[in-house]
Amino acid sequence: MSATRDHLGRHVVAVTGIGLVTPLGFGVPETWAGLVAGRSGIRRISRFPTDHLKTTIAGQVDLPEDATRSEPLACPARVERMGTIAAEEAVAQAGFAGRRFPGPLFMGMPPVEIEWTQRLALARKVQGNAGGEVRYPDLVAAASGDRDLYEGFLYGGVGERIADRFGAEGAPISLTTACATGASSIQLGIEAIQRGEAPAALCIGAEGSVQAEALIRFSLLSALSTRNEDPARASRPFEKTREGFVMSEGAAALVLESLESARARGAEVLGLVLGAGERADSFHRTRSNPDGGAIVGAMRAAIADAGLQPADIDYVNAHGTGTPENDKMETLGMLAVFGEGKTPPISSTKSMIGHTLSAAGAVEAAISLLTIRHGMLPPTINHETPDPAIPLDVVPNVARPAKVRRVLSNSFGFGGQNVCLVLGAAE
Amino acid sequence: MSPDTASHPAGPAPLPQPVWITGIGLVSSLGEGAAPHLAALADPPAPVLDVAGFAPFPVHPLPPLNLDTQIPKKGDQRQMEPWQRLGTYVAGLALDDAAARPLAAEMHLVVAAGGGERDVALDEQVCNAIAGLPAAEAALKLNEMISGGLRPTLFLAQLSNLMAGNISIVHGVTGSSRTFMGEEQAGADAVRIAAQRIAEGRGHAALVGAAYIAGRWDMMLAYAGAAGGLWREAWVPAAARQATGGGMVMGSAGVFLVLETEAAARARGATGIARLTAITGTASRRRGEDTALAAAQRLATPLLPRLVPGYAVLSAGSGMAGSYAAEQGFLGWLRDRGPAQGGVTPVADMIGHTVEAALPASLALAALAVQAGRAPQALVSSFGMWRGESLALVEPIEGGAA
Structure with missing residues (x-):
């Protein structure tokens, strides 16, 4: 039996529950x-x-209540619903259903705005x-005393309600680090356990931003794929004709616990x-430093x-958004960290799920654990024309059996x- | 596990090594830097208010900032709106105050953030154009108006995590970057996590803080729904608002603190401002027996033996009725249980309620107060307008700074 302390004398952090909501389905089995x-959502x-x-086009998750509502749910309400569904699955698997969760909640989610x-x-x-x-002063006057509006759009509202539902301890921390949010949430959970603050942590990444204004904002930054005619083929990470990411939504929850x-x-x-x-980058608001320093630094x-x-890593779950810039820089990072000719297989599950933004880091950590458990590398679909500038094994189009013990996400x-995470096999 | 944590296992662990506050960047309606704030602590001046701009709501405005001194590239300034500019500006002040620029590349950054500015004029145009239309028609017109009307770069000026992004870009703070959301508790947790991380040996220095711009209709809309949310009468202190239901007068402030382990600060010969002895927080559900008062009492219990007579209290409370009463109850409980309490300063009466910045700003004032010898210790108490209870304790650095 492996030790319960790591190489730095810290608690080894185990995962005892996983929950997923993605455009591929509700629950871990459907998404996997x-x-x-190789199905696109x-x-x-x-x-x-x-x-x-x-x-x-987008990776849209339809909730049961979407069918009956006249107005779409607001993003924070959608985030709360999907985060709760994922957390219920994870908490039940961990054996904490129906009792107080014995640790804090870390809630990775998008910023909140009245919509x-x-x-x-x-x-x-x-x-x-x-x-x-x-x-605006008239709107403010009209909103006066509207408690549902106030509580529904507080930045801490979603975290508070989910913490309440699961009986999580202490102050829930809601956080955003853009597309790294889900991974930051897990990182905060790791640290809380290593610190001995609690034996467990509930780490969620959730995103519910498939709505007009959010889509337009990303579109105005020229970040999104416009391959509208064939949605399933629009998300093309690492492929030569890639031209942007596809917005998506969903949630992942991990129960972290000291081993x-x-x-x-x-x-x-x-x-x-x-x-x-x-590692933070100081180069530009939407682009990495051309030297890849921050990406390489985070991976290392x-x-x-x-x-x-680096040679201990069997597979990399890529950030792999499908923007020309990201995939180029991630390739540079892979080559720098692992060395040319020595890169492990890397795939982007965003080719199927799309980019779930604030959820992505948590969704992909969950997928990394499933990759290890099932001994199967998920593919990068839509890989039709290889990009000669990307000399990586991207597990093109078809899942591949492989013995995987350690994954970099x-x-x-x-x-x-x-933010990068290393996930490992249970024993 | 130490007795402190055993007494409330849900609570954050004590700091495993001493942490100093070595730099403060602070701007509020009172002015910039330590001097105007220390003067106001000694002799509270009349509040600096803008009563016309956002009538009927009085707000504490920002003083003029010489942005070029901290954000030298005009291109960087243009990429931000006032909220991000303020935060980026004071983050630079804090780095300078700590003489910590050489540490920036390895420094951790933790920001507590709400949201950035919306295009208020565009929002109004859209409301007027489509509110009266049938839903299907309104949706089409909405797409058209915001696709054509939104400035492409506004999104980056709005994103909560982009204040941190701009601080990394402008000041080169790149050790790590995290942005917490969640009103007052986000500010408290940002300080707590930053302090814990360096105290447990994950790096030596952290830059932590927040900013809030009071004069923003989009944010007023967010707080308007709270019972007694925004105070709409002539300014009176928070205590005097309670008879008519309480309420908040929002304040514009930016505050960043440089935290370092004592060992690292001493090693580089840094002048510490104060020792951050404790930073702790929780969130009661504020129903039944799970009250804000009981939560704060649990947080305070391990701190009680440390308090010395004459300790000052800096209250970061908002002025909202429920949390105000709970905090008053807590301060009374402290007077009964602990040593003689020194002066209690309601910080929101000085600079307004600054939400995410409320605890960091109160902590900055507390550090300045003990450094100036105004009190042997200062306790910061934060009761969030809706949720979140936190306490921080600062003490003078023994024997003066290095």
Whole structure:
């Protein structure tokens, strides 16, 4: 039996519960089956009209209540629902269902804003009351005393309600590091356990931003694929004709627990979180430094934190967004860290799920653990024309059986926030 | 496990090695830097208010900032709106105050953030154009208006994590970068996590802070729904608002602190401002027996033996009725249980309520107060407007700074 302390004398961190909600399905089995089959979850957006939009496709997760609502759920409510569903699956698997969760909640999620549904409802209230031109002071007056609006759009609201539901301890931390958010959430959980703050941590990454204004914002940054005519083929990480990412949504929850605590409870250990590394970039708001320094630094830091060498990594779950820039820089990072000709297989599950933004780091950590457990590398689909500038084994198009003991999972965010995790086999 | 943590196992662990505050960047309606704030602590001046700009809500405005001194590239300034500029500006002040620029590349960054500015004029145009239309037609027009009307780079000026991103770009702080969200508790947890990380040996220095711009209609909309949320009468201190339901007067402030382990600070000959003895926090559900008062009492219990007579209290409270009453109850409980309490300063009466920046700003004032010898210790108490209870304790550095 392996030791319960790591190479630095810290608690070994185990994973005892995994939950997933993705465009491929609700629950871990459905998402994993979709990934192994190379199925795309990307389709035409049906939640709102897409006229006048350059991008009309996304990885949209339909909740049961979406069918009956006249107005779409707001992003924080959607994040809360999907985060809760994923957490229920993870907490049940860990054996904590129906009791207080014995540690803190780390909630990776997008920033919160009052949305058009709410703003227009207030504007109609103003027009109904007084008529005339609607100005912000009128909206504020109309919102006065609207407790649902206030609590629904507090930045700490989602985390508080999920912490309450699962009985998590202490103050929940809600966080955003752009596209690295889900990985940062897991990193905070690792640290809380290593510090001895609690025997367990509930780490969630959730995203629910498939709505018009968020889509338009990314579109205005020219970040999104506009391959609208064939949605399933739009997300093309590492492929020569890639031209942007596909927005997506979903949630992942991981129950992290000290190996010591998991063993004492007799809980099944699904895998280990061996290390985490991070590095911020100071180059540009949306681009990495051309030297790849921060990406390389984060990858190396994670591997070192795990007490490993690059050669110990069997597979990399890529950030792999499918933007020309990201995939080029990630390739540079791979070559720098592992050496030319020595890179392990790397695939981007965003080719099937799309880019779940704040959820992605957590979703992909979950997929990395499933990769180890099932001995199967998920593919990078839509790999039709290889990019000669990307000399990597991207597991093209078809899942591949492989013995995998250690996975590096990369997450690189807008604003230069880069976090990498190393996940390992249970024993 | 130490007795401190055993008494409330859910609580954060004590800091495993001493942490100093070695730099403070602070801007509020009172001005910039230590001097105006220390003067106000000694002799509270009349609050600096803008009563017309956001009537009926009085707000504490920002003083003019010489942005070029901390954000030298105009291109960088243009990429930000006032909220990010303020945070980036004060982060630079903190680095300078600590003489910590050489540490920036390895320094951890933890920011507590709300959201950046929306295009308020565009929001109003859209509301007027489509609020009266049938839903299907309104949705089409919305797409058209915001696709054509939004400035492409505004998104980056809005994103919560891009204040941190700009601090990395402008000041080269690249050890790590995390942004916490969640009103007052985000500010408290940012300080707590930053301090814990360096105290447990993950790096030696951290830059932690937040900024809030009070004069923003989009943020007023967010807080308008709270019962007694925004104070809409002539300014009076928070205590005097309680008879009519309480309420917040929002304040504009930016604050960043440089935290270093004592060992690292001494090794580079840094002048410490104060020792951060404790930073701790939780979130009660504020229902039934799980009250804010009980939560703060649990947090304070391990600190009680450390308190010395005459300790000052810096209250980061908002002025909202429920949390105000709970905090007053807690301070009374402390007076009953602990040594003689020194002065209690409601920070929001000086600079307004600054939400994510409320605890870091109060902590900055506490550090300045003990450094100036105004009190033997200072306790910061933060009761969030909706959720979150936190305490911090600062003490003078023994024997003066190195």
